[in-house]
Amino acid sequence: MMPESYRGQLRQRVRRRAFTLLAALVAIPLLASGAAANDVEVRRAADAAERTTWDSVFSAAQAERGQSAYKDACARCHRESMAGADEAPALTGSAFMSAWNGQTLGDLHERIRTSMPTDTPGVYGRQQVADVIAYMLQFNGYPAGAAELSKESDALKEVRFVAGKP
Amino acid sequence: MISHSFTSRSRCTLLAGVLLAAPSLLHAQRAAGTPFTTAQGEWPSHTGDTKGTRYSPLDQINAANFSSLEVAWRFKTDQLGPRPEYKLEGTPLMVGGVLYTTAGTRRAVVALDAVTGELLWMHSENEGERGAAAPRPLSGRGLSYWTDGKSARILYITPGYQLIALDAKTGVRIRTFGDSGAVDLKKQMDTPVLPDLTTGEIGYQGAPVIGRDVVIIGAAFREGGSPKSYRNNKGDIRGFDVRTGKKLWTFHTIPRKGEYGYDSWLNNSADDAGNTGVWTQITVDEELGLVYLPVESPTGDYFGGHRPGNNLYGESLVCVDLRTGVRKWHYQIVRHPIWDFDLASAPILADITVGGKAVKAVALPTKQGILYVFDRVTGVPVWPFEERAVEKGEVPGEWYAPTQPIPTKPAAYARNGVTLNDLIDFTPALKEAGLAVASRFKLGPIFTPPVLSKADGPLATLSNGPTNGGSNWPGGSFDPETHIVYLAATNASPSPLGLVVPAKGVSDMNYVRGFAPPPGGGRGGASMSVQGLPLLKPPYGTITAINLDNGEFVWQVPHGETPDAIRNHEALKGLTIPRTGQAGYSGTLVTKTLVIAGDPEVTTLAPRARSAVLRAYDKATGKEVGGVTIPAPQSGSPMTYAVNGKQYIVVAVSGGPYSGEYIAFRLPNANSR
Numbered sequence: 002m003m004p005e006s007y008r009g010q011l012r013q014r015v016r017r018r019a020f021t022l023l024a025a026l027v028a029i030p031l032l033a034s035g036a037a038a039n040d041v042e043v044r045r046a047a048d049a050a051e052r053t054t055w056d057s058v059f060s061a062a063q064a065e066r067g068q069s070a071y072k073d074a075c076a077r078c079h080r081e082s083m084a085g086a087d088e089a090p091a092l093t094g095s096a097f098m099s100a101w102n103g104q105t106l107g108d109l110h111e112r113i114r115t116s117m118p119t120d121t122p123g124v125y126g127r128q129q130v131a132d133v134i135a136y137m138l139q140f141n142g143y144p145a146g147a148a149e150l151s152k153e154s155d156a157l158k159e160v161r162f163v164a165g166k167p
Numbered sequence: 168m169i170s171h172s173f174t175s176r177s178r179c180t181l182l183a184g185v186l187l188a189a190p191s192l193l194h195a196q197r198a199a200g201t202p203f204t205t206a207q208g209e210w211p212s213h214t215g216d217t218k219g220t221r222y223s224p225l226d227q228i229n230a231a232n233f234s235s236l237e238v239a240w241r242f243k244t245d246q247l248g249p250r251p252e253y254k255l256e257g258t259p260l261m262v263g264g265v266l267y268t269t270a271g272t273r274r275a276v277v278a279l280d281a282v283t284g285e286l287l288w289m290h291s292e293n294e295g296e297r298g299a300a301a302p303r304p305l306s307g308r309g310l311s312y313w314t315d316g317k318s319a320r321i322l323y324i325t326p327g328y329q330l331i332a333l334d335a336k337t338g339v340r341i342r343t344f345g346d347s348g349a350v351d352l353k354k355q356m357d358t359p360v361l362p363d364l365t366t367g368e369i370g371y372q373g374a375p376v377i378g379r380d381v382v383i384i385g386a387a388f389r390e391g392g393s394p395k396s397y398r399n400n401k402g403d404i405r406g407f408d409v410r411t412g413k414k415l416w417t418f419h420t421i422p423r424k425g426e427y428g429y430d431s432w433l434n435n436s437a438d439d440a441g442n443t444g445v446w447t448q449i450t451v452d453e454e455l456g457l458v459y460l461p462v463e464s465p466t467g468d469y470f471g472g473h474r475p476g477n478n479l480y481g482e483s484l485v486c487v488d489l490r491t492g493v494r495k496w497h498y499q500i501v502r503h504p505i506w507d508f509d510l511a512s513a514p515i516l517a518d519i520t521v522g523g524k525a526v527k528a529v530a531l532p533t534k535q536g537i538l539y540v541f542d543r544v545t546g547v548p549v550w551p552f553e554e555r556a557v558e559k560g561e562v563p564g565e566w567y568a569p570t571q572p573i574p575t576k577p578a579a580y581a582r583n584g585v586t587l588n589d590l591i592d593f594t595p596a597l598k599e600a601g602l603a604v605a606s607r608f609k610l611g612p613i614f615t616p617p618v619l620s621k622a623d624g625p626l627a628t629l630s631n632g633p634t635n636g637g638s639n640w641p642g643g644s645f646d647p648e649t650h651i652v653y654l655a656a657t658n659a660s661p662s663p664l665g666l667v668v669p670a671k672g673v674s675d676m677n678y679v680r681g682f683a684p685p686p687g688g689g690r691g692g693a694s695m696s697v698q699g700l701p702l703l704k705p706p707y708g709t710i711t712a713i714n715l716d717n718g719e720f721v722w723q724v725p726h727g728e729t730p731d732a733i734r735n736h737e738a739l740k741g742l743t744i745p746r747t748g749q750a751g752y753s754g755t756l757v758t759k760t761l762v763i764a765g766d767p768e769v770t771t772l773a774p775r776a777r778s779a780v781l782r783a784y785d786k787a788t789g790k791e792v793g794g795v796t797i798p799a800p801q802s803g804s805p806m807t808y809a810v811n812g813k814q815y816i817v818v819a820v821s822g823g824p825y826s827g828e829y830i831a832f833r834l835p836n837a838n839s840r
Binding site: 077078080084085086090091093095096097099100112115119120121122166 | 303
């Protein structure tokens, strides 16, 4: 069950996209030379049904790679149990879920990529960070699917972290 | 390891014009010779005073108006280091109309106009590799202020473990202090820091505490569950002259050969053992000239087989002389520490009246949710401690203390052990699911020892205290007028105490923290949640008021909104669940009438948008009397001050996607509409 206000946000988002789609359809015939930009708009608008972390957004193989990276890079502070320790916040449980509920995986990816690990931030590339996120999602009970989680910002921003099971 | 020459680039930005316009600094000079106090509306030391109280008698903000507080200013900390920080834990100081604090990933120091938040100056040290190798990086918890009546200084400790003295007016280094304004704290250790000054593991993220011109420096290390070696650097505590930076004394938290307590480490194991520092705030009684050191665990949080014996002064409260560092008394809270029950909170100095007799007491909040109360002159417990027989474990090579001291009073204010009665029981189905999760673990009361992790069970011993339970670095608050202590505590943060043989090349310890790999191969791991719900039952976090004149609870309330994950959970639909509170660190501030603390988590509860809440409780009853939203959890303990007749509350917020920010609140102008 997702929070009521969050449902509201989703509905708004879907409506906004529907409007963009309409606008794009009207605009294309008029502005043939602007087609490239509008193509992007159309593709985005066509994908109006937003994906969330419940939509099997990573693969089991990716999560396994992520577990390996997690153990090497993250577990010394956040622990294998993801419970955190004195200095490192938990990556599971209520505080973690509430902190990220409603944010996108793009936010989470950027947060990890730019600030972790604290002694050598930035040493892990986009792919490794995406893999670690896949493992974090799996650990927290999200379903795996066939496709891997992308390492690209635009794609990651299209996936919303939703704490409660829909 | 190659030794790198240590270079430091220090920067200080003085924002021209501002200082001349700041009347507060003139005020600071007028007040020369008089110590600043919270009674005057200042906040001159990390906990308000050097006594660990986090108390101010200000009363303009009260139950009737708390909810009408407005943001006076915000100070975002992103640009103070090479990247934003998401873990801002500082509590600022306020002296003479200027707010001083640490912030940013390089632990910069900033001076802000206390009324507007305008940046007056900024100082930071680029410590290069040495900073990057710091065991306790990031912005730290604060700094200290000192004045001789003529000039004023700000002192802080860098991530790379240098003590820096700055001119409070300009932020420029005091050239006559130490080596051009800095003391290299990795030097002048009685046992050299290894392997070298750049990577040698030792640091401190707390605020140095200053008592009577002596600066006392703590010592901290990396997390100790899986150390690389049972040999490590030693966490000696030192005092320095605040005027010159000259070292005055060293206290050996691990006794050297011939010193008292050395024989509490069998097989001369004190020689190899390290850690055993003080990573939290240190407390000073300036009148008595005494320092109270809450000492952490020796090397190896959960396995002590390389250090048989009680291991003084591991997890001991030690009282030393402020001038000389000579030990006056000590009490070992946990014998032979193997639970990671570091003494994590500043000891609180409390002048109380017990049985009609005045007692100068020291009260120590702990991870295990027990408040240990002593006469702070003699070290004798105010209420007797019982010597309780505890379970002997079966980890090969471990040495077990047969008994542990437990105070007869006050009662524990947070859950510590985990038994079947502590498990989730919202519904019969959830109770069953909780029992299934718990069946993989060993349960038991406080001091149930860690186990060797086995894939078919037990994976680990469960205990609430060790990592995030009970009280931690935010500590508690004490009201010197009513003699009531206020303690925020985490009540549902189980830690798995499981040991495994370390992988080859990872550690020379016989055992380190971990889970046995699952039977089918691969890596071990175990979630302690039950369908996304906490394994332990609510309340998840509380604030407790304890009257120190009689050791009795005055009140206890859940602190923090019920988390979204609980309120919106499918399996809990239709149930009425009283406010659960939240697990997490919540520092408290006590004023004339209120206890103030922010939520450790954000929630979304209509009509309020997604946010955390800074809450006020009637300090006499625990009744919630007001709240204002903050955009992210409270991540540092709040403080308060008054300038030009207006009271302010400043709190550090950060966490998850929200980077560090200090937010100042004050009441709207009387004539504003």
